[in-house]
Amino acid sequence: xxxxxxxxxxxxxxxxxxxxxxxxxxxxxxxxxxxxxxxxxxxxxxxxxxxxxxxxxxxxxxxxxxxxxxxxxxxxxxxxxxxxxxxxxxxxxxxxxxxxxxxxxxxxxxxxxxxxxxxxxxxxxxxxxxxxxxxxxxxxxxxxxxxxxxxxxxxxxxxxxxxxxxxxxxxxxxxxxxxxxxxxxxxxxxxxxxxxxxxxxxxxxxxxxxxxxxxxxxxxx
Amino acid sequence: xxxxxxxxxxxxxxxxxxxxxxxxxxxxxxxxxxxxxxxxxxxxxxxxxxxxxxxxxxxxxxxxxxxxxxxxxxxxxxxxxxxxxxxxxxxxxxxxxxxxxxxxxxxxxxxxxxxxxxxxxxxxxxxxxxxxxxxxxxxxxxxxxxxxxxxxxxxxxxxxxxxxxxxxxxxxxxxxxxxxxxxxxxxxxxxxxxxxxxxxxxxxxxxxxxxxxxxxxxxxxxxxxxxxxxxxxxxxxxxxxxxxxxxxxxxxxxxxxxxxxxxxxxxxxxxxxxxxxxxxxxxxxxxxxxxxxx
Numbered sequence: 001x002x003x004x005x006x007x008x009x010x011x012x013x014x015x016x017x018x019x020x021x022x023x024x025x026x027x028x029x030x031x032x033x034x035x036x037x038x039x040x041x042x043x044x045x046x047x048x049x050x051x052x053x054x055x056x057x058x059x060x061x062x063x064x065x066x067x068x069x070x071x072x073x074x075x076x077x078x079x080x081x082x083x084x085x086x087x088x089x090x091x092x093x094x095x096x097x098x099x100x101x102x103x104x105x106x107x108x109x110x111x112x113x114x115x116x117x118x119x120x121x122x123x124x125x126x127x128x129x130x131x132x133x134x135x136x137x138x139x140x141x142x143x144x145x146x147x148x149x150x151x152x153x154x155x156x157x158x159x160x161x162x163x164x165x166x167x168x169x170x171x172x173x174x175x176x177x178x179x180x181x182x183x184x185x186x187x188x189x190x191x192x193x194x195x196x197x198x199x200x201x202x203x204x205x206x207x208x209x210x211x212x213x214x215x216x217x218x219x220x221x
Numbered sequence: 222x223x224x225x226x227x228x229x230x231x232x233x234x235x236x237x238x239x240x241x242x243x244x245x246x247x248x249x250x251x252x253x254x255x256x257x258x259x260x261x262x263x264x265x266x267x268x269x270x271x272x273x274x275x276x277x278x279x280x281x282x283x284x285x286x287x288x289x290x291x292x293x294x295x296x297x298x299x300x301x302x303x304x305x306x307x308x309x310x311x312x313x314x315x316x317x318x319x320x321x322x323x324x325x326x327x328x329x330x331x332x333x334x335x336x337x338x339x340x341x342x343x344x345x346x347x348x349x350x351x352x353x354x355x356x357x358x359x360x361x362x363x364x365x366x367x368x369x370x371x372x373x374x375x376x377x378x379x380x381x382x383x384x385x386x387x388x389x390x391x392x393x394x395x396x397x398x399x400x401x402x403x404x405x406x407x408x409x410x411x412x413x414x415x416x417x418x419x420x421x422x423x424x425x426x427x428x429x430x431x432x433x434x435x436x437x438x439x440x441x442x443x444x445x446x447x448x449x450x451x452x453x454x455x456x457x458x459x460x461x462x463x464x465x466x467x468x469x470x471x472x473x474x475x476x477x478x479x480x481x482x483x484x485x486x487x488x489x490x491x492x493x494x495x496x497x498x499x500x501x502x503x504x505x506x507x508x509x510x511x512x513x514x515x
Contacts, residue, residue, distance in 0.1 A: 165269075
């Protein structure tokens, strides 16, 4: 079991519990062992479990979602290549190891380590503390407004459109999984995705919550 | 490269194969407009998932998928059908449909125009094609019945290469490109170029296939077919396939009403050559008389 938030942090101001990024992550020792030996399935589990941590790291350096994705991919490839450097005896501090590695890789990718404090020499605890402060946050008002707009939009959808919306957009299931669960074809999935995205873009409340007042009037819902 | 906004959407839906996804990423990395489009789409999908600053579940899935693709064997993706491909590539599908339409139209026009001409008349005097009088320079359509009057003469330049002299009183048809001649009656002298495909002269009794370059085939009124070779070699076979002979230069063979081609025997081309020149002179004199009479 790995519990990253149980690390002894010498700096009280960087209490990891402040952010969900460095939340309690549990991963079996055996999984890390398999990951170190090069098991892709174990690697997938690591990526799923520690994705938020790496995402949190790249969020501090890049604004664009595309850049963040590219940087994350670079970091994960770096982690995969250097997996043998992982000390399994210190498996409990895996998140710290990963945080240091992610931070160093971010700086390498930027190639602009002007600030000595960013030079990647942080300890595991410092790196975790650095990640503990959220890079971007949505105000609760904005979040509530958007959540309400999406909820109303979904409420007006008829079955099976609502089911598709939940499975694909909310739960992130890909076409194959949605096909299997709803008993529809891939082509139908694509059609439903396109139609729902178009309707959502025409939904004035959603677009207003996204800060896009130029959105067309709600004509679909 | 055009801005592939449709592909960005398909990428975010996890619907691009790794190669296409890599191409798209390479483009987006260097294209400000597409990067803005990508970011906007991601934010929009996050909003639909409930929080525009928190990654949507589909983003998490993409992160895992990409990591696995980079680490080694990626999970196999289902193959897409042709119809799905057409739906995903509307412009390519439209282009393909346009190409097919053009081909059909082209084929239709070709059919309306009829088959390719068998050749062109380079000499024509008292010649009819399907009953209509024609002059030198007229095309000879494949399948048309070419008839030379007893006072006439014709020479056809074949589309396949080579020439056919048509003697007075002959009736014949050409196949497409002039590769086969169906001789109903009369005499033809074929001078065809070798190495340009097959060539044969057929009568109701025999088939003379060219292996060389110059030969005369005459279908007499009595029903005999006489094949005389001036240059090269011709293979002659009766239509009932009872026998086949190879006739070399300065040889001739006859195919009677019943029986295989006769054994080749000596032949002098002077007679045919003189006949052709005589016909030419006769036509010249006829023209002279015509002009003097005027």
